[in-house]
Amino acid sequence: MGVEIVNHWYLVLLAAVLIWALWRLYFTPRIDIAHQSLKRYYALQVPSLIVGAVMCVSGIRGGLLNHWHQYLLAIPIAYIAHRLYHHRRQQLSGLALLAVAAILVLTAPIGGFRHRDIRPVALSSAAEYTNHPTETALVLNTPFSVIRTIGKSVFNDPGYFSDKDELESIFTPVHRPDAKTAGSEKKKEETGHSPALSQPSEGDSGHSLQQPTADSRPSSPNVVVIIIESFGREYIGALNHEMLPGYEGYTPFTDSLIQHSATWRYSFCNGRKSIDGMPSILSSIPMFVKPFVLTPQGLNRVNSIASCLKEKGYETAFFHGARTGSMGFNAFAHSIGYDHYYGREDFNNDSRFRGDDDFDGYWAIWDEPFMQYFALKMSELRQPFTTALFTASSHHPFRIPEEYKTQFEEGPLPIHKCIRYTDNALRRFFDTAKKQPWFENTIFVITSDHTNMSAYDEYKSDIGGFCSPIIIYTPSGIVTPGMRDGIAQQIDIMPTVLNLTGYDHPYCAFGIDILNTTAADTWAVNYLNGTYQYVDGKYVLQFDGKNVTALYRLGDWKMQHNIAGTVAEQQQMERRLKAIIQQYMDRMTGNRLTAE
Template structure:
């Protein structure tokens, strides 16, 4: 006769529950270790054992909340106080529930460790809106499975072990024949369930104290030294659960008086041009992932002056252009770049176009110039509707939109054979298509193009695979290819009759893979080029020792043209703003970064966490409390945040609203 264990007694289900929940915590811990190893280059800077323990300790709180939320049904089923449930079938159902829930959580965490380098944040529910128009995700996903085969093996082994290690209670209702025994079982499990309720509430909220508010993603900042480290503290199930149906924008009350707020900062521009409005053509090129790190002309100091970069054609363009030593993007995703570059709206908290505020009234440089008689057109080599760019273009005043299908229908070009198999038309042919279509626009015109080739899975056309070889990271060969395509575009454009009367602006949507520590810091992650090229020579070229950002592009272009009507932009006109007054702002994992006066201030919404000299490229020396400018910077970033939030919530993204 088989010897009975505690799992055969009435305590069996409770003991099994505790042991299995402990296993769930272990799986979250394993996923966090894997996350660290997968993103070691981004997260290992100055990583001491004590700091690592603090982050893992903080991670336990977020794991606890995720486990409580995802195991509520399981806990209820295991502690349900009726003996009638104690059958092998019932506990098999409980086992399946436990394994499926935790297998999904584990796999989601593994998958997000691969996606994290492109976003620097844990995935939230906005990802479902971001990619809901994409038809190529299956191929991208399959490629990632192949590239990260070791994670597939880890997932398979982990789920198999989870099934094997699951503790199954062996309590049988037949072993309790008397009414008294059944009532005793019911009594015990009623007490267990009653005790579990406050524990679950505390676990879900992050604590039971009266002063404790339910923990959010932003709480991860208390365990980190750098905003990017929040990714290690958090887990993806928590990030997804905490952003379901949540209000994105909350208006702070830093300034009680609107008059005082307006005096510190206002996004409403009332320009006073020094010349009459001149109808120059405007061409804006947004290059996928084309970070400042890759461009040799911006990095003559890198690698002790030996660094050449990967962009000989863009280097030549920089020599003829007005550029900025400290130039930044305002977000980490493509959908962040669009409103920043074209509308002067940065990304705070969540991508603007994925929030309810995207239904507000607002416009772009296309909408503004369209009212001045410009013909406007937006170009994107992907499928029509990809990334929501078609809807965005329509919303912001672009009169025409051209995508992959339009390229395919144009008999002058290569059609579908120029499709890269993943995202859209290769950059070289699509930029030539853009040049041809520009020539068909009525002058004056405003047009923008978003490229696709310098993007994961980092491939180049077959005919260039032996020309643009692998660099230090996979994207380098794509950067070389796209640089060549840009060079050919400007070579062709320079021969067109509209060229001399055209103002060109080039930037990237965001940055991407890095191989230099200077570009892996919290600020380095946002280092994008701002290149303004005027073939007429009216905009004087040269490297400016100043700060610039994507949201400066619209006011700067309008300033160059001499536009004289009010408009909204959170950036400034780089031509008329003194160099010491230009600034940059971005948001990373609950922390606002404000760059001005030669410093970088990191503000979590309540207090300043860090302050670095802009020349401290590795962000090693925290100067909080040591710089007189800190208080002024805090006043300004608070005003920017409050203006942003209240205008989003109250639909005031247009002058006069």
């Protein structure tokens, strides 16, 4: 209890302010009490005060069961309300009433009695009720829009390049599949044996892996993207043989799956929050400055895996085990082309499952039953389809089902047991999926939304905090298993998947096709507290928007040796990063996030 109070000190402070306001009322007579019966007074006043206390104490975080200690603060508040009846009767202090009202006004919209995972509405929430971005103005309230946008210029043209042709020559996010380029990256012409037969030898960099051709690529493969909450690369033993020799990790099933999948020596996420994950993974839009969905530009037209493949006749569906509306996932999923959304309510309505008996009491349906629902529900979709799943169980407060508490032991960090549980849920998902008729002709992509708690200093650094897995598994063998040399990032998933499906129209994506790009031409970019980080095959460059602030060797995971100004490649890296930033800003402000 003491630790929780310290961790949520702001809630205690909020409650203290409320108690102080009520204590002031203790010396201030109430109005109209002489004309009310005692029973009526208690029936109206005491519940209203308790309601106010609950809203203030739980408004930011919520959770009666998980923050029960905070609700104890409602007891003295109720006592004060009782005492108020016995004191002088005169005009209620306007200032005291104003203070209480202000607290309620400020905290109730944040949460109050609403479910803790339902965020306050943003402009992008309008996308849930429209089919096209141009229609969102019809459902947005004008005063609300003004309040949310006034004085908030998030994206601005940095003016690094006045010559637009020069800018395009350095970097462009427009992909034209019929050309010899992927984004601005030069594709590698590869030859070799069938991808299903060719296996890289131990220590092979993966450069000899063949890109699937029209003959080897199956017709219209299904695409399944699994986004695992907080599933940092640190937790996966198979991805840490080089950085942490002898380390086993907490994911025995994922370790075994990696032996049959394509992975990369270096792989990164493009944001640090759950709301950054979906744009990065599904629409190839990294997080710069502020989460995309929280900005006015969140209403821009964008490409996505779903919107592109829907043009080719794919059925599209998004799955998340929380209530519909949680984190605004349903609104964003709808805006980028997912026609169906399946959440906690849909799971509860499926008689094959136990409904809210499998609710974790905090966020969502436990991962294991919801992944089973996911596997079976996909068998009801028309092929070809593309789906995305966003899991939830490896999230604070880091709980697992009661029946698994003895099976999955605690690790050094609270999240470790949750990672073990979700890894096992993933194993059971594939046990069910491989029995389904769609399994063999499916491309599976597994990644995380972001990273989380770290036990090792290598993963606590500015760049280590972005290390996420990117795993591509194809039962049919169209992508050869192996650890490839080079860099992968979340924004590479969309162009890579579209190429694997044979998508042949222009589209906008800030990433590259990592299965068809040489290791030397791979890169990653992310943004942390005002600093852009650009990673290439040798270095990590940090840039504050005006100047390079640091440069580290990629293997210097603890970032202890700043070698800025001593490396010839620094100037070229800075130039490339500036081009990426300017393309991002120009296209955000100009609503040019599609190839049209």
